[in-house]
Amino acid sequence: MADPAILPEFFALLSVDIFLLLSLLTCLLDDRLPKAVPYIYQIAALIGFGHLLVSKDFLLIFGDYMRFWYNFFLLIVALANIVAVNVYLAVEKKLWALAKAWAGAVTFPVTVISVFFVSNYSFLQGAEFPLLLLQIGLVVSAIVMGVSISLFLSPDLLSKFRRRKEVTQWK
């Protein structure tokens, strides 16, 4: 098997950077988002850093396969938070212009970068799992988890969305 150019822990590093990015962006948008959100993302980044630090001592215990999945999960959580903020801005705050800008400037590029690195990793590892399935799975997982986080934080989000749909139908 060829030596992978990137280690599975790269996804944890990517997640930390995504959380830091989210922290700074949500700080810039603090009048539209809860005040605590930037600090929560800083804590999430710190948790990711701690995870990286601890996993250093467990490289030999966990195989490549296990290491990939727990780091990949962290990446999915980070991506889901990007989608969650996007959904929150669009549905809860009804800031369509901002939501579209967020989708174009943050959600889409970060997802593409993540898919690129995951594809690169899986290609160098000899693609133990179907490549297309993984990429689609990554995007779907991030979207589903993002929507779920939004619904979890604002349970009335779904009813608001339904109401808007009904209004649109009546028009």
Added chain:
Amino acid sequence: MEVKKLFLRKEFKLLTLLLISMLIASASAAVYYSLNMTSTITTATNDVYFIIGADASTAGVSIFNNNKSATLTSLKAYANMTMSYDNPIRVRNNNAGTSFNVRLRPVSRTGNAQYFVFINFTLQTSTKISLNYTSNGATWTDPSTTGWATVSPSTDYAIVVQTKANATAPSGQTASIEIAIDVQQ
């Protein structure tokens, strides 16, 4: 009051978060870099090992541990006569394309010095290297580690063993010598 206002200002919060973010990002990158530097070690088969020589049965050669260890249990030392085993065991470089440097290193020795004159081990590489254990009848003089000699690809070399016992040595006296061959990769 002014200080409190300063802390609540968006610029201050952003600057604080930015500094902490830079710290976390650099620390994480450093940890990842240190992970990347972790060596991966793969087990491999040795290229240089022992093989049986033509005089193996006379010298009582046994090879074990995947040809990495050998014992020569039937070597004789005759009184006032030099006994030479020209080809009891050989050192082979099984790599088809790479030469290696080898050397002989003394490990341990037991046996009464008064019964022996010398026991020599010589590796027959183009530059011969030897371990010569000599006795003056009272004490042994142990050799030091030899210099490096080259073993060519797909070639094997004999280790010649020469022994000589003291003129007055009775039969049945034993000496036990352990030597090692270091291979430089």
